[in-house]
Every structure is written in structure tokens, then in C-alpha cells.
Amino acid sequence: MSKKTGYLLGILLTIILGTILYWYLCCKPCLEADKVAIDNTTNTEDVSVKTDQKTATINAFTVKDVNGDLDFQINDNLNFKTSSPLIIDSIASTVDEGASKLIAYYNSNPDKLLNIYGHYRSDEVNNSVFPNLGLARANAAKNYFVSKGMASKIINTYSTLDDDFNADTNGVMYGPLSYEVKTITAGDTSIADDIKNLGDAIKANPLILYFDTAQATINLSDDQKQKVSDMVRYTDKVDGALINVTGFTDNTGSRSTNIKLGQGRADFTKQYLIQNGIDSSKIQSFSKGPDLPIADNATEDGRAKNRRVEVTIN
Structure with a gap:
């Protein structure tokens, strides 16, 4: 090999090694940084989608008699699936305890009535035998209290259209019910x-x-x-x-x-x-x-x- 040929090969090897070093030290880190940026953008979009999802409504079992000494709140309630008039079977023991307290109060106060308001959304499908799911849910709650020992004649059922009452991602509505204590006026025959x-x-x-x-x-x-x-x-x-x-x-x-x-x-x-x-x-x-x-x-x-x-x- 001549001296000139060796010189040219050295220059060629230098160019090749320089190109390889440039790739690893400059180009590859830049591409990885771009990939991270793209992944971060995707994650940001996912977070945005989750943020748009409405938070499930959780309505406590709350009963208060403004004309008496009944006043309690239990951070649970009777729950329902979306578009269903039936109570979900797994009723919390704290709800049963609250029902017992409520029934004991009514047994000691015969001049009291219990109004139950069932909440429902306008986009739910009503396949019940009642005019709307609110009435159907109030009736289901009434049956629950009757099964615990409360007289059905002292319970009134009503409905409340409530499009702000949101279910969770599994379609469960937590406590779409409200309760009100009413006092019967003596001599009222209405x-x-x-x-x-x-x-x-x-x-x-x-x-x-x-x-x-x-x-x-x-x-x-x-x-x-x-x-x-x-x-x-x-x-x-x-x-x-x-x-x-x-x-x-x-x-x-x-x-x-x-x-x-x-x-x-x-x-x-x-x-x-x-x-x-x-x-x-x-x-x-x-x-x-x-x-x-x-x-x-x-x-x-x-x-x-x-x-x-x-x-x-x-």
C-alpha cells in the first residue's frame, strides 16, 4: 500500500467514526426527546378526557325533624343502578342502623309523617310501573322501611327530577333519595x-x-x-x-x-x-x-x- 493510499483510508475512517459518534451523541438523544414529548402530549389528552368526566353524586342518608329531636346523617344510603327502580342488594349495616333509629322515633311520635323523594334523571329509561323512576325509587325505599317495621300509612312518596345527580362509571347512583319529616296538625282531615x-x-x-x-x-x-x-x-x-x-x-x-x-x-x-x-x-x-x-x-x-x-x- 502506498503512502498516499494509506493517507486516504485514514481520512475515510475518520469520517465514518465521526458520523457514528454524531449519531449517538446528537441525533439519537434528540429523537428520544421528541418521542417523550409526543408521549407527554398523549398523556395530557387522556387526563383532559378524565377531567371532563362528571364526579359521581354521593347523597347521605340524612333525616331531620325541625319540630322534634330527630337529627342524624349517615354517609351511605340506599343505592340504585341507572334506569333501575330496584335497590341494590348490598345495603350497608349503617343504613340498617339508621332505619332502626328512624322507625323507633316514628313509633314514639304518632303525629309524624315521613316524606320520601326519589331522584331521577331525564335521560334514564323508565321501565317501571310508576310514572317515573323517582316515584319507583321512593316506593322501593318505602318498602324497605316497611320491611323493617314502619307502617306504610305514615309514608308519602314523591319524585324529584334531578339531572345533576350523576352515577359513577359503573352506573351506580349513590342515594338518589331525600327524606323529610312532617308533623300532622291536630284536627286536620285533609x-x-x-x-x-x-x-x-x-x-x-x-x-x-x-x-x-x-x-x-x-x-x-x-x-x-x-x-x-x-x-x-x-x-x-x-x-x-x-x-x-x-x-x-x-x-x-x-x-x-x-x-x-x-x-x-x-x-x-x-x-x-x-x-x-x-x-x-x-x-x-x-x-x-x-x-x-x-x-x-x-x-x-x-x-x-x-x-x-x-x-x-x-
């Missing part, structure tokens, strides 16, 4: 008068459900849901009052078969009401089969009207 008028209205205009052959579901209109709510309120307030569910059929087939068919429809309706939070002890079912038709069985339209269930009160 409550008894209202209940009597309500009973008269229900008896004059019962709930009637029509059944197709092999029907397996019930879909209530808003007007029908209001009738169910009125019946529940009436039976809560009047000792011995019951919801009567009576099944009817058209005159096709034997009477004995139709009696069984009518009973099946009545039992199906009764079970539907029970599954939607109506106290089973407040419902009784009967069958009249083809008896007492309300339309002419000689026509298909008349037979369709006779295949029905009537729901009313005694």
Missing part, C-alpha cells in the same frame, strides 16, 4: 279526605289490560302507570285495602278452561306488579273467566275486549 276521593276515582275508573293470545309481556302507558301509583298510595293509607287483579276471557272453549286461562292472566299481572316493587301482601288475584263480558262475543273485536285483566281496589 289527608283522609284526599284518600277517600282517590279511592272513589280508582273504583270509578279501574285499570284494564287487554291480552293477546300467548302474550308474555305487559307495557303500560303513562296513564296506566299513574293508576298503578294511585292504587299503591291508596292501599298504603287504608287498613285492609288491597289491589284486586281479576282475569277475564272471551267465551271460546269450555268455561273450566277459560277460568284457568283467566286465572293465569291475573297471576301473570300480579307477578309483574310484584317484580316492579308492589308489596305482594297488598295484591290478590281472581278469575271470572268468560263471566261478565264487556263486549259482544259474537264479533272478533268484542272477544278481544273481553280478553282482559281488571286491576282495582276493594
Whole structure:
């Protein structure tokens, strides 16, 4: 190898080594820094998304009598899933203890009423038998207190539209209920008068459900849901009052078969009401089969009207 050739190879090796050193010392750190910057930008966007998520509402079990000495707050409550009228089964022991305290107070103060307000959102789906999920939840809370020993006649149920009541990421609504203690004024007959008028209205205009052959579901209109709510309120307030569910059929087939068919429809309706939070002890079912038709069985339209269930009160 000539001296000139060796000199040129040395220059070439110097260039190659310089390029490699430049890559490791300059270019690679810059690229890694850019990657970190991109990752940080992505993380910032994720945080922004999480920040936009609404915080779940947590409503405590709070009851205060401004005209008495009942005043307590428990940092838990009866909870519900979004769009559900049923209490989640896992009720905290502290809530049970609060219920016992509340019931003891009412047993010692017969001039008190408990108003329960069920909260609901306008974007929830209401598949209950009540006009809205607020009333359905208040009714579920009422049933809970009754199961603990409180008389249903001293409980009133109401609803509150509350679009600021947020569920958690699992769809759980923590305590969509509020409670209010009311004192009955001596000599006030307005409550008894209202209940009597309500009973008269229900008896004059019962709930009637029509059944197709092999029907397996019930879909209530808003007007029908209001009738169910009125019946529940009436039976809560009047000792011995019951919801009567009576099944009817058209005159096709034997009477004995139709009696069984009518009973099946009545039992199906009764079970539907029970599954939607109506106290089973407040419902009784009967069958009249083809008896007492309300339309002419000689026509298909008349037979369709006779295949029905009537729901009313005694």
C-alpha cells in the first residue's frame, strides 16, 4: 500500500467514526426527546378526557325533624343502578342502623309523617310501573322501611327530577333519595279526605289490560302507570285495602278452561306488579273467566275486549 493510499483510508475512517459518534451523541438523544414529548402530549389528552368526566353524586342518608329531636346523617344510603327502580342488594349495616333509629322515633311520635323523594334523571329509561323512576325509587325505599317495621300509612312518596345527580362509571347512583319529616296538625282531615276521593276515582275508573293470545309481556302507558301509583298510595293509607287483579276471557272453549286461562292472566299481572316493587301482601288475584263480558262475543273485536285483566281496589 502506498503512502498516499494509506493517507486516504485514514481520512475515510475518520469520517465514518465521526458520523457514528454524531449519531449517538446528537441525533439519537434528540429523537428520544421528541418521542417523550409526543408521549407527554398523549398523556395530557387522556387526563383532559378524565377531567371532563362528571364526579359521581354521593347523597347521605340524612333525616331531620325541625319540630322534634330527630337529627342524624349517615354517609351511605340506599343505592340504585341507572334506569333501575330496584335497590341494590348490598345495603350497608349503617343504613340498617339508621332505619332502626328512624322507625323507633316514628313509633314514639304518632303525629309524624315521613316524606320520601326519589331522584331521577331525564335521560334514564323508565321501565317501571310508576310514572317515573323517582316515584319507583321512593316506593322501593318505602318498602324497605316497611320491611323493617314502619307502617306504610305514615309514608308519602314523591319524585324529584334531578339531572345533576350523576352515577359513577359503573352506573351506580349513590342515594338518589331525600327524606323529610312532617308533623300532622291536630284536627286536620285533609289527608283522609284526599284518600277517600282517590279511592272513589280508582273504583270509578279501574285499570284494564287487554291480552293477546300467548302474550308474555305487559307495557303500560303513562296513564296506566299513574293508576298503578294511585292504587299503591291508596292501599298504603287504608287498613285492609288491597289491589284486586281479576282475569277475564272471551267465551271460546269450555268455561273450566277459560277460568284457568283467566286465572293465569291475573297471576301473570300480579307477578309483574310484584317484580316492579308492589308489596305482594297488598295484591290478590281472581278469575271470572268468560263471566261478565264487556263486549259482544259474537264479533272478533268484542272477544278481544273481553280478553282482559281488571286491576282495582276493594
